[in-house]
Amino acid sequence: xxxxxxxxxxxxxxxxxxxxxxxxxxxxxxxxxxxxxxxxxxxxxxxxxxxxxxxxxxxxxxxxxxxxxxxxxxxxxxxxxxxxxxxxxxxxxxxxxxxxxxxxxxxxxxxxxxxxxxxxxxxxxxxxxxxxxxxxxxxxxxxxxxxxxxxxxxxxxxxxxxxxxxxxxxxxxxxx
Amino acid sequence: xxxxxxxxxxxxxxxxxxxxxxxxxxxxxxxxxxxxxxxxxxxxxxxxxxxxxxxxxxxxxxxxxxxxxxxxxxxxxxxxxxxxxxxxxxxxxxxxxxxxxxxxxxxxxxxxxxxxxxxxxxxxxxxxxxxxxxxxxxxxxxxxxxxxxxxxxxxxxxxxxxxxxxxxxxxxxxxxxxxx
Numbered sequence: 530x531x532x533x534x535x536x537x538x539x540x541x542x543x544x545x546x547x548x549x550x551x552x553x554x555x556x557x558x559x560x561x562x563x564x565x566x567x568x569x570x571x572x573x574x575x576x577x578x579x580x581x582x583x584x585x586x587x588x589x590x591x592x593x594x595x596x597x598x599x600x601x602x603x604x605x606x607x608x609x610x611x612x613x614x615x616x617x618x619x620x621x622x623x624x625x626x627x628x629x630x631x632x633x634x635x636x637x638x639x640x641x642x643x644x645x646x647x648x649x650x651x652x653x654x655x656x657x658x659x660x661x662x663x664x665x666x667x668x669x670x671x672x673x674x675x676x677x678x679x680x681x682x683x684x685x686x687x688x689x690x691x692x693x694x695x696x697x698x699x700x701x702x703x704x705x
Numbered sequence: 706x707x708x709x710x711x712x713x714x715x716x717x718x719x720x721x722x723x724x725x726x727x728x729x730x731x732x733x734x735x736x737x738x739x740x741x742x743x744x745x746x747x748x749x750x751x752x753x754x755x756x757x758x759x760x761x762x763x764x765x766x767x768x769x770x771x772x773x774x775x776x777x778x779x780x781x782x783x784x785x786x787x788x789x790x791x792x793x794x795x796x797x798x799x800x801x802x803x804x805x806x807x808x809x810x811x812x813x814x815x816x817x818x819x820x821x822x823x824x825x826x827x828x829x830x831x832x833x834x835x836x837x838x839x840x841x842x843x844x845x846x847x848x849x850x851x852x853x854x855x856x857x858x859x860x861x862x863x864x865x866x867x868x869x870x871x872x873x874x875x876x877x878x879x880x881x882x883x884x885x
Contacts (some may be wrong), residue, residue, distance in 0.1 A: 574821020587728040589759045
């Protein structure tokens with residue numbers, strides 16, 4: 530007890546020095562936690578998951594593939610053939626599309642069946658006379674219109690029945 | 706601590722590359738992480754960007770000529786990666802840059818890895834309103850405590866311009882914090 534000195538009237542709690550170390554360490558731990566808080570505060574309140582930095586290196590290393598040897602192509606010219614074939618195919622397709630789609634249909638290019646089908650399938654407002662005017666008569670023979678040949682006797686009989694003066698019709702025809 | 710030139714040499718040689726890369730990660734992971742985190746704010750995003758940064762460093766180390774310091778070069782990669790990440794994120798969400806930053810700060814309140822108090826949250830809101838360059842300069846100077854010369858080398862800007870940017874940023878943040 531020599532450390533207390535002769536005139537020491539101060540007293541200390543019982544077992545103070547025995548408990549001092551433990552209390553001091555507890556206080557230091559508290560300060561450590563305060564220090565870590567202040568570090569977070571310095572980080573603007575941002576935190577990271579536990580052990581994040583300890584495992585980061587391994588995770589990055591696992592993402593980096595081991596270096597591979599240089600790959601030498603067996604037939605390097607092959608890619609040029611493929612490229613040329615692709616370009617040719619594209620050109621052919623483009624031209625054929627243009628040829629088939631870019632052509633404007635004309636009356637001459639229509640098939641006669643197409644015209645017939647059109648007239649059959651569509652209701653037309655043309656009268657027989659109007660249709661007759663559209664047809665180029667000079668180039669049309671009687672057999673282009675009639676499917677059955679009519680013999681001349683029947684024609685003469687028809688005209689005889691319908692026309693009052695057959696002789697007059699002959700005169701008109703002769704004048705023309 | 707290993708000298709930067711030695712580390713770069715080791716990174717460029719295939720037999721020492723792997724070991725040197727481990728040293729590189731250990732040396733710079735925390736600094737780069739916090740730099741990225743302050744730009745993207747969210748931990749998962751920061752983790753993605755940080756890994757991409759190190760992978761880019763690894764793959765492009767042969768192209769590093771030593772014109773700038775290694776850490777400046779890495780910081781530049783980290784900055785560009787972070788900004789590219791935010792751009793693609795805003796495209797993916799169909800929002801502009803300002804709207805994205807507003808959303809990022811709003812999300813902080815529900816982030817388990819953010820324990821900032823009201824003032825810190827308000828500071829993040831103020832930073833989010835800054836133009837991109839002022840935001841970067843403010844974070845690097847205020848939080849990361851980098852010197853103007855270091856920031857100038859990383860961002861490839863002049864020290865005078867940086868000081869002006871920082872001054873403007875501080876003024877805007879002060880005005881924002883005085884509101885309410």
